[in-house]
Amino acid sequence: MNFNESQTKVNLAKSFAAECQAGARYQFMATQAQLENFVFVKDTMKMIAKNEMAHAKLFYDYIVDKSGECKVMLEADYPYVDPALETSLLSERKIEEEEADSLYPDFAKVARDEGFFDVAESFELVAKVESTHAEILGYIYDGYKKNNLYKSKNKIAYRCSNCGHIECRTEGWKKCPLCSIDMGYIAIDFGEIFESAACF
Numbered sequence: 113m114n115f116n117e118s119q120t121k122v123n124l125a126k127s128f129a130a131e132c133q134a135g136a137r138y139q140f141m142a143t144q145a146q147l148e149n150f151v152f153v154k155d156t157m158k159m160i161a162k163n164e165m166a167h168a169k170l171f172y173d174y175i176v177d178k179s180g181e182c183k184v185m186l187e188a189d190y191p192y193v194d195p196a197l198e199t200s201l202l203s204e205r206k207i208e209e210e211e212a213d214s215l216y217p218d219f220a221k222v223a224r225d226e227g228f229f230d231v232a233e234s235f236e237l238v239a240k241v242e243s244t245h246a247e248i249l250g251y252i253y254d255g256y257k258k259n260n261l262y263k264s265k266n267k268i269a270y271r272c273s274n275c276g277h278i279e280c281r282t283e284g285w286k287k288c289p290l291c292s293i294d295m296g297y298i299a300i301d302f303g304e305i306f307e308s309a310a311c312f
């Protein structure tokens with residue numbers, strides 16, 4: 113199938129737009145988290161924003177590689193959500209779940225049906241990342257809402273993102289035992305918590 117006449121080209125353009133906008137919203141969330149002294153949440157939002165921009169670049173490059181310079185006309189809904197941290201964590205988790213569970217798997221199927229196997233595989237791999245993003249956002253949302261981000265049923269590794277001090281415990285420290293910096297700097301290793309992220 114001719115790429116320029118394919119639905120895959122339109123889907124890639126929609127995905128590029130969606131990823132750019134998600135990247136921007138995560139940057140807004142990072143700024144808000146910094147203002148609230150949740151330094152680890154700020155770092156995590158920046159990490160996710162970076163991931164979204166990498167997805168955007170992947171989709172952008174497919175269009176340029178297969179079409180050359182072009183313009184794509186789009187008709188699609190793009191979300192504008194409440195910028196408060198609690199509500200945006202919740203709404204971004206929902207958006208990530210939709211991308212992981214239906215949007216990108218559907219786009220992968222269309223790409224495969226149209227013979228663009230490389231694009232199909234990329235959509236499937238990006239869907240897996242979005243699923244991990246949804247889990248991370250859900251974890252942070254629950255902790256932020258209940259004010260217990262640094263409590264866990266089982267012992268997990270808490271790491272000070274300022275000085276690197278690590279301890280396995282069920283609750284984070286108020287001040288780092290080594291450098292005395294605030295609780296907001298404690299980092300959580302999500303690879304340890306989520307099965308889906310275990311091999312990342």
Ligand SMILES: [Fe+2]
Nearest residue numbers: 131163164167
């Ligand atoms: Fe993404």
Ligand SMILES: [Fe+2]
Nearest residue numbers: 208241242245
């Ligand atoms: Fe994502």
